[in-house]
Amino acid sequence: MRVLIIGSGYVGLVAAACFAEAGNEVLGVDVDAAKVERLKKGEIPIFEPGLDEIFHRHLASGRLAFSTDLRDGLAEADAAFICVGTPQAEDGSADLRFVMRVAEQIGEALSLRAVDAKPLVVVDKSTVPVGTAARVHGVIQGTGTDRAFEVVSNPEFLREGSAIQDFLSPDRVVVGCGSDHAESVMKALYEPFLKASGGKWFRMDPASAELTKYAANAMLALRISFINEIAGLCESVGADVDCVKTAIGADHRIGPAFLNPGPGFGGSCFPKDLQALLKTAREHGHSLMVLASTVEANRHQKQVLGSKVRRHFGVEGGAPAPLAGKHFALWGLAFKAHTDDIRETMSLELIDSLISLGATVAVHDFEAMPAVKSKIGSKVTYAPDPIACCEGADALLIATEWPQYKAADLGLVASKLKAKVMFDGRNLFRPEAMKAAGWVYHSIGRRSVG
Ligand SMILES: NC(=O)c1ccc[n+]([C@@H]2O[C@H](COP(=O)([O-])OP(=O)(O)OC[C@H]3O[C@@H](n4cnc5c(N)ncnc54)[C@H](O)[C@@H]3O)[C@@H](O)[C@H]2O)c1
Numbered sequence: 090m091r092v093l094i095i096g097s098g099y100v101g102l103v104a105a106a107c108f109a110e111a112g113n114e115v116l117g118v119d120v121d122a123a124k125v126e127r128l129k130k131g132e133i134p135i136f137e138p139g140l141d142e143i144f145h146r147h148l149a150s151g152r153l154a155f156s157t158d159l160r161d162g163l164a165e166a167d168a169a170f171i172c173v174g175t176p177q178a179e180d181g182s183a184d185l186r187f188v189m190r191v192a193e194q195i196g197e198a199l200s201l202r203a204v205d206a207k208p209l210v211v212v213d214k215s216t217v218p219v220g221t222a223a224r225v226h227g228v229i230q231g232t233g234t235d236r237a238f239e240v241v242s243n244p245e246f247l248r249e250g251s252a253i254q255d256f257l258s259p260d261r262v263v264v265g266c267g268s269d270h271a272e273s274v275m276k277a278l279y280e281p282f283l284k285a286s287g288g289k290w291f292r293m294d295p296a297s298a299e300l301t302k303y304a305a306n307a308m309l310a311l312r313i314s315f316i317n318e319i320a321g322l323c324e325s326v327g328a329d330v331d332c333v334k335t336a337i338g339a340d341h342r343i344g345p346a347f348l349n350p351g352p353g354f355g356g357s358c359f360p361k362d363l364q365a366l367l368k369t370a371r372e373h374g375h376s377l378m379v380l381a382s383t384v385e386a387n388r389h390q391k392q393v394l395g396s397k398v399r400r401h402f403g404v405e406g407g408a409p410a411p412l413a414g415k416h417f418a419l420w421g422l423a424f425k426a427h428t429d430d431i432r433e434t435m436s437l438e439l440i441d442s443l444i445s446l447g448a449t450v451a452v453h454d455f456e457a458m459p460a461v462k463s464k465i466g467s468k469v470t471y472a473p474d475p476i477a478c479c480e481g482a483d484a485l486l487i488a489t490e491w492p493q494y495k496a497a498d499l500g501l502v503a504s505k506l507k508a509k510v511m512f513d514g515r516n517l518f519r520p521e522a523m524k525a526a527g528w529v530y531h532s533i534g535r536r537s538v539g
Pocket residue numbers: 095096097098099100101118119120121124172173174175187190191214215216217245246247248249357358
């Protein structure tokens with residue numbers, strides 16, 4: 090099949106590389122000319138494990154190419170995937186400007202197709218509110234085109250950090266469409282992946298497909314906020330959240346996934362998708378009370394690590410620069426491990442709060458330092474490795490669960506710090522072991538020791 094992937098970000102690049110891997114001819118399109126130039130030269134602008142290998146294989150084989158102009162591939166394409174960003178607008182809704190611009194561009198270019206060509210399957214892969222497939226259809230129709238097309242909703246469930254594996258081996262593929270032709274094109278594209286994974290195929294109407302994506306993200310986010318709240322209670326009553334989460338996760342009705350307490354969820358999806366779903370509900374006269382509380386609980390959770398630092402150092406409200414002279418090492422900037430994505434990451438809030446109290450901060454991350462540098466520049470110092478980051482710090486803070494941090498030589502870490510004090514937002518270590526090694530150790534949902 091010939092496939093156009095419009096938008097070459099985290100989702101578009103992974104989709105493009107994986108569809109090429111399955112034997113399709115793929116043209117990736119982006120408005121960002123500098124990005125397209127880099128991609129043509131084989132430079133991948135994002136970090137995603139495993140992408141490199143597939144990307145280069147198919148750039149070399151010619152099955153994967155890039156352009157700034159979707160007209161370069163529209164005439165022959167069987168399907169055109171819209172994978173552009175849908176950021177949060179000021180009122181919380183999903184900003185659909187980029188999606189609608191692409192719809193317009195597709196409509197304007199459709200005349201390049203033969204009059205008797207099969208209908209182009211236009212696929213909304215971006216996360217978009219209910220009704221967007223219909224709106225995209227309206228915008229394309231509004232360009233006055235007389236060529237055949239259909240609009241399909243095909244939400245994406247990949248996770249940054251394991252995106253290639255998720256795409257090549259999906260649990261399920263959801264396709265919201267109204268015709269057998271569209272379904273057959275989508276099936277042909279996804280069949281190799283579903284065959285390999287044994288994943289399920291769900292055909293439904295576009296509105297249900299659109300809502301499925303938001304409902305999935307809302308469910309995952311609420312599990313995180315739930316366990317974070319239980320973790321807070323564990324601290325107050327002297328219980329251990331590790332015991333609680335393991336035992337409740339063993340119940341097959343509950344399961345263990347997404348029950349890890351932490352410093353609050355961030356990233357490019359959960360925060361904005363929850364807001365967009367709340368907005369959709371409000372527009373239809375519903376209040377999603379559980380979801381509103383999930384958002385609120387997460388706002389609180391993002392402050393928890395900073396509160397522990399303030400409590401430990403005896404910061405009183407109102408005193409000017411109460412942490413002046415204190416220096417902190419911060420491990421982890423990305424919103425989670427195995428990605429360089431810093432959108433809505435809790436680390437940036439933590440840095441701001443420490444600096445506003447007069448402290449200085451040295452940071453380390455395995456992939457996200459360039460993104461942070463371009464966002465906040467010299468507000469912090471950037472360490473070449475986790476150990477160097479700890480040099481002369483009054484305490485070590487951990488915000489991202491990179492496995493290398495868990496494997497760090499804590500003796501060496503301690504030798505660089507001024508004091509053996511750690512605030513572990515990811516529960517990488519066991520409190521008893523930390524106590525035995527002489528650390529003052531604060532974590533999430535477990536008793537502080539030392
Ligand atoms: N990142 C994830 O983990 C993830 C997972 C599932 C779903 N999604 C959804 O997928 C969508 C894309 O997310 P992303 O993280 O890949 O975004 P991104 O910001 O990384 O990439 C979007 C790309 O689209 C390009 N673009 C914008 N307008 C364009 C146009 N008119 N023509 C061509 N290109 C254009 C931008 O230049 C950018 O490169 C969003 O709706 C997001 O919510 C993301």
